[in-house]
Amino acid sequence: MKQYLIRRLLVAVPVLILVAIGAFSLIRILPGDAVLNLVGESGLLSPSQTDKIREELGLDQSYVPAFISWVGGIFTGDLGDSLITGRTVASEITRAIPVTLQLAIMAMLITMLIAIPIGVMSAIRQDSILDYAGRLISISGLSVPDFLAGTLVLVFVGLWLKWAPPVVFTPFFDAPAENLKGMFIPAAIIGFRFSSTSMRMIRSTMLEVLREDYVRTAWAKGLRERSVITRHAMKNAFIPVITILGTEFSYLLGGAVVVESIFNLPGLGSLTLGAITARDYPVVQAAVLLFATVIVFMNLIVDLSYAWFDPRIRFTAREA
Amino acid sequence: MVTGPMQQIDPALMGGVVAKRPWRRSLPAAIGSFARRKPLGALGAGIIILLGLSAIFADLMPYGALDVHLRERLQSPSWSHPAGTDALGRDLLTRLFHGARVTLKIGFLGVLIGVSAGTVVGLVSGFFAGKIDIVLQRLVDALMAFPILILALSLASIREPSDTNTLVIIGIVLIPTTARIVRGATLKIKSNQYIDASRALGATDWRIIWRHILPNIAAPIIVVASVFLGAAIIVEATLSFLGVSGSIERPSWGAMIADPEIRRNVESNWWLVLFPGMALVMAIYSINMFGDALRDVLDPRLRGTGGGRYGS
Numbered sequence: 001m002k003q004y005l006i007r008r009l010l011v012a013v014p015v016l017i018l019v020a021i022g023a024f025s026l027i028r029i030l031p032g033d034a035v036l037n038l039v040g041e042s043g044l045l046s047p048s049q050t051d052k053i054r055e056e057l058g059l060d061q062s063y064v065p066a067f068i069s070w071v072g073g074i075f076t077g078d079l080g081d082s083l084i085t086g087r088t089v090a091s092e093i094t095r096a097i098p099v100t101l102q103l104a105i106m107a108m109l110i111t112m113l114i115a116i117p118i119g120v121m122s123a124i125r126q127d128s129i130l131d132y133a134g135r136l137i138s139i140s141g142l143s144v145p146d147f148l149a150g151t152l153v154l155v156f157v158g159l160w161l162k163w164a165p166p167v168v169f170t171p172f173f174d175a176p177a178e179n180l181k182g183m184f185i186p187a188a189i190i191g192f193r194f195s196s197t198s199m200r201m202i203r204s205t206m207l208e209v210l211r212e213d214y215v216r217t218a219w220a221k222g223l224r225e226r227s228v229i230t231r232h233a234m235k236n237a238f239i240p241v242i243t244i245l246g247t248e249f250s251y252l253l254g255g256a257v258v259v260e261s262i263f264n265l266p267g268l269g270s271l272t273l274g275a276i277t278a279r280d281y282p283v284v285q286a287a288v289l290l291f292a293t294v295i296v297f298m299n300l301i302v303d304l305s306y307a308w309f310d311p312r313i314r315f316t317a318r319e320a
Numbered sequence: 321m322v323t324g325p326m327q328q329i330d331p332a333l334m335g336g337v338v339a340k341r342p343w344r345r346s347l348p349a350a351i352g353s354f355a356r357r358k359p360l361g362a363l364g365a366g367i368i369i370l371l372g373l374s375a376i377f378a379d380l381m382p383y384g385a386l387d388v389h390l391r392e393r394l395q396s397p398s399w400s401h402p403a404g405t406d407a408l409g410r411d412l413l414t415r416l417f418h419g420a421r422v423t424l425k426i427g428f429l430g431v432l433i434g435v436s437a438g439t440v441v442g443l444v445s446g447f448f449a450g451k452i453d454i455v456l457q458r459l460v461d462a463l464m465a466f467p468i469l470i471l472a473l474s475l476a477s478i479r480e481p482s483d484t485n486t487l488v489i490i491g492i493v494l495i496p497t498t499a500r501i502v503r504g505a506t507l508k509i510k511s512n513q514y515i516d517a518s519r520a521l522g523a524t525d526w527r528i529i530w531r532h533i534l535p536n537i538a539a540p541i542i543v544v545a546s547v548f549l550g551a552a553i554i555v556e557a558t559l560s561f562l563g564v565s566g567s568i569e570r571p572s573w574g575a576m577i578a579d580p581e582i583r584r585n586v587e588s589n590w591w592l593v594l595f596p597g598m599a600l601v602m603a604i605y606s607i608n609m610f611g612d613a614l615r616d617v618l619d620p621r622l623r624g625t626g627g628g629r630y631g632s
Binding site: 011014015018019022026139140142143144145146147148151152155159250251253254255257258261272273276277279284288291292293295296299 | 577
């Protein structure tokens with residue numbers, strides 16, 4: 001296990017370095033002068049002001065020293081200031097994290113509530129009407145892009161139920177009920193979209209497990225269906241499902257970008273989108289890096305938990 | 321009577337081999353059998369063809385996609401404007417047909433670019449293995465660490481919005497997953513004895529790749545391409561919706577759904593979101609149904625792996 005852990009960590013390091021290079025290089029692969037592009041949209045600035053911006057972006061230095069000082073900034077928490085709001089990038093991001101985190105957790109819970117029962121039912125009643133209905137729901141989820149689902153909900157739920165997203169975001173710990181009123185629908189949209197892939201995965205792994213010898217043995221022992229399904233089949237089917245939920249986490253974050261901006265949630269997604277459209281490079285670099293780092297770590301945790309849950313991997317790793 | 325080894329092969333076995341490769345049969349026969357086995361998939365393919373036809377003949381509509389008739393602005397669906405008109409009096413149905421052009425062009429070309437590039441990366445990585453494999457795989461890992469949309473948006477922010485730009489973005493976004501799948505398939509084929517045999521006969525690396533590996537991994541590549549077509553269309557529509565793909569003038573379904581008129585007055589302008597939304601969902605749904613059926617027929621092992629990024 002220890003060796004597996006070390007090997008897995010060693011793979012994550014170069015990926016993180018590449019990710020940092022990628023996020024950092026965004027501003028440098030711009031054709032022309034990034035600062036002039038920026039100023040061209042906001043109005044006239046004096047040469048001394050453009051020089052100051054250039055210095056802040058590290059564009060007065062050559063690539064390698066600038067990269068090193070930027071990476072150094074990550075560890076000290078000094079990622080520069082937003083070009084638009086003037087606040088520090090670190091404060092912009094720390095304000096946005098709780099919103100996206102809450103959205104992600106809620107969406108994940110909704111995903112599991114939808115995907116697990118339907119996926120399991122689909123598998124144990126294969127080719128029944130239930131199965132077809134489940135698969136229909138799943139393909140629908142795959143076929144409706146987040147932005148369309150968001151717009152449709154905003155438009156038609158608004159029309160029929162007179163619901164509108166709150167103009168001002170209320171943090172969960174200030175007023176939980178107010179907060180959930182604004183968060184539930186966006187989370188449900190992401191959760192529904194996300195559940196479609198998970199549902200298919202759960203169905204297919206369940207189908208595979210149901211054909212295993214130990215499930216036949218469980219039936220042969222005379223166990224009731226409920227106990228065969230929950231104690232023998234589901235327990236084994238869910239190991240790959242954990243992996244899938246983890247690796248597909250990046251989808252969930254991507255969905256958050258669109259949904260947050262449609263529903264006025266001040267999370268990481270809308271922060272990034274706003275920064276990208278306003279060419280607020282310090283914020284874009286930091287946010288992109290954060291997203292990618294979260295996903296790299298998520299994959300790492302998933303791999304390790306996989307090894308932890310599945311004794312076969314744990315023991316072969318120990319022997320190796 | 322001389323019986324060569326050819327005659328001794330069990331005909332049933334030969335039948336089995338042929339049946340596994342439906343594309344070796346005559347095309348109409350293959351299509352017919354596909355339609356019988358997978359009616360929903362065939363329906364999906366039919367709808368895609370219809371969309372293609374409406375894209376090709378969009379210019380035959382009595383209105384132009386950019387014709388402004390301010391007197392006829394925001395009309396609800398009627399005989400002269402079956403899908404209504406937008407805030408500038410442009411006929412929505414005409415714009416939907418032109419939008420099909422944008423969607424299908426960017427979808428197909430984007431997938432072509434991304435899947436070809438990803439196939440090259442995956443083949444090189446899987447076939448040559450060693451250091452080059454390690455380097456390429458870390459690059460693929462790094463690309464996969466960015467959520468698709470964040471990657472697409474950051475790339476979109478680099479240059480002025482244009483169709484070419486969107487094509488390149490979709491290509492880049494599709495590379496890592498394709499490369500992973502092709503690499504896996506290549507590794508599997510590479511361990512077959514006939515590869516060793518042809519190497520022993522003096523075949524070069526490129527000949528082995530071209531004549532032996534590529535034909536054998538064609539099925540997963542086709543399946544991946546069909547699954548990614550839906551993904552590519554979603555990326556294009558999302559970028560258009562967010563206003564970072566193509567010009568604002570250009571009729572694209574995603575951009576049509578972003579029409580500010582929709583939010584300004586929903587109750588009277590519902591058709592502005594309903595029809596482009598329906599067109600988009602219909603296109604993606606058909607592609608997904610067709611892709612699913614194709615996957616079942618060509619490569620049952622990939623079943624259930626979803627429409628998105630495959631797990632590692």
